[in-house]
Amino acid sequence: MKRVALLGMPNTGKSTLFNRLTGAHARVGNWPGLTVELLNARLIVGDQVAHMVDLPGIYDLNGYSDDERVVTQFLETQPPDLIIFVLNTSQYERQLNLLSQVMAKGIPMMLVMNMVDEASAMGIHVDVDALSHQLHIPIHFLSAKYGQGVERLLPAMRHMFGEVQSEPHLPTLAEVERAFSESIRVPAQASNATTEKLDKVLLHPVFGLPIFFAVMLLLFQGVFTIGKPLQDGATWLLSEFRVLALEPVFAYLPAVVQGLLLDGIYNGLSTVASFVPLIVLFFLFMGMVEDTGYLSRAAFLMDALMAKFGLDGRSFVMLLMGFGCNVPALMGTRVIRSKGLRYLTMLTIPFSLCSARMQVFVFLIAALFTAEQAPWVLFSLYVMSIVMSVITSLIFKRQYVNNDAFVLEMPPYRFPTLRQMALAGWQEVRHFLNRATRFIVIGVVMIWVLTNFPQGVQPGSIDSWAGQLGNWMQPIFQPIGINAELTIALLFGFIAKEIVIGSLAVIYGQEGAALVQTITQHITWVEAYSFMLFVLIYTPCVSTIATIRKETKSLSFTALSVAWPLVAAWVITLAFYKIAMWAMA
């Protein structure tokens, strides 16, 4: 099978092109290092199947950041049959060094001059034929975002696979530069007028930061305003489905099997699944902000403040990304070259209130607080999330010293197309299904077994295995206001936070409105808040731990990143619970 690699600098639209060509759903973002895993997909080229890899965007083939090392290693250990080098046409000059470095590898190459839309708007003109002739490689001028010119790539690749490769032409940087300067015309005052106007407002010395926080608040507000009715609708649909379809169908099965399928798997999964619309919406909004290039502006606005905590603007962006999911945020730290800064950032990211934890909070808050209180309670948890990151960086900044330079590209504002947004939304649904099958089903089944056995016990009662386990842990959790049932949810929540709400449904043997009712009877708001605080601060999920381990290859650091949040969670929850009880007495 022929192997094709996409290579280029960050923000050149490599991933957009990858999505266009393969129909796969690599995430596209206006942020360096976003293609963090080596995304790959099969591609039909004429009568052959090719394997296409989207390499992370890099600045220099001989660089020392982790993503640059990944690319160099890839080219050395498994050289592809064809490299498609993606160039952002309007900023071609600074990409020529990387281009000539890659050409020097002698691997057959095709050059894609991307973002013809932006280049044309700036009045840039390219003589593609002359350039192609001088560099001795095929060149395609296209727009991956709007699809213009992309149709010519597949036939061209097919042609290249078919032809006998001639001796590769290895031009020097000077030759490449000359070839370009002879065939490209750039107007003297080439700039992106929209970006300049927007930056005047969004990076305003006084209003820039307030605008940023207002945008973030608006984003969250939008997610809940649109998402809550969708979630309620999903909950209702899933309950109806159980009553109208599943219960009659399963009525003939033995009671134990029925219990496992309906009260175990279905209740658990459907409670988690009802959150999918909310989560998809959340990622859609986050993705839009990410695609526009506003995150680089956030890095600019926040850098001075982050420096006080031993972090920098990039760390801040990763913390923000962590609000979606901690795992890609942890991998995104690969662009940081300083080990100290990278470790410190990785230590703070798990405190970012990710979407899985958000589900637990939205669920419990809706059950125990009034509609007026709810947004403020949720907001207090987001504040706590940031406070924990700050405390952590202040404590550890002397161990993990930042000696990295802070220099970052500011891409022009780009607006995602509907197609890109639809792809991002679908990506999240797939991500959920993936987690659902891997962790959530296993988690809820285990909890169902623990709460329903030994045989004959009242499900979830003190006599069940879960009850005994919860009881045994009470000396640790009782002082912080977490009862035996919630302790079980916490234990399994260690695997993934989605299991927490799934397990509440299983433990209380109910779903939908009935579950909410039961929870209100069983726990007070102080206990619920203690529980939420603990959920917020302790380890987010095993995927996070695995990622930290994989990225750092350090067992001791991984241990620290698990132990510190556990200790902090217990101490802070204890403080909250004792103070709240004292205040209420």
Place this chain on the structure above:
Amino acid sequence: MSINANHSYLRFEFKIHHVFQNNAMHANFSTMTASSQLPLTLEKLASGESASVMAINVESELKKRFFALGLKEGSHVRVLRRAKFGGPMHLRVGTSELILRLKEASCICLAAPLTSV
């Protein structure tokens, strides 16, 4: 030239000397400092000012990154804005834009600035 309007000017003076002491190009600059007190470095430019880069005194890894972002000897930089509280500078180099901290900017020596646009 609005050097004096720039608050961070004095603060970074020390660092510039420090850079010089550790730099192999020391000799080149000392002749220049003799004629015009201190060489102009990027962090002293106010927003709207522009100049061309004469020398970049950073380790080679960082220099590569600067290069990849368009910042190299001979390139023409314009300061678009400076963040509050000693935060980073927002620059335009050719058709690209980048941000960098004042610490790094102080390692970039400039030829005489052109007037603000």
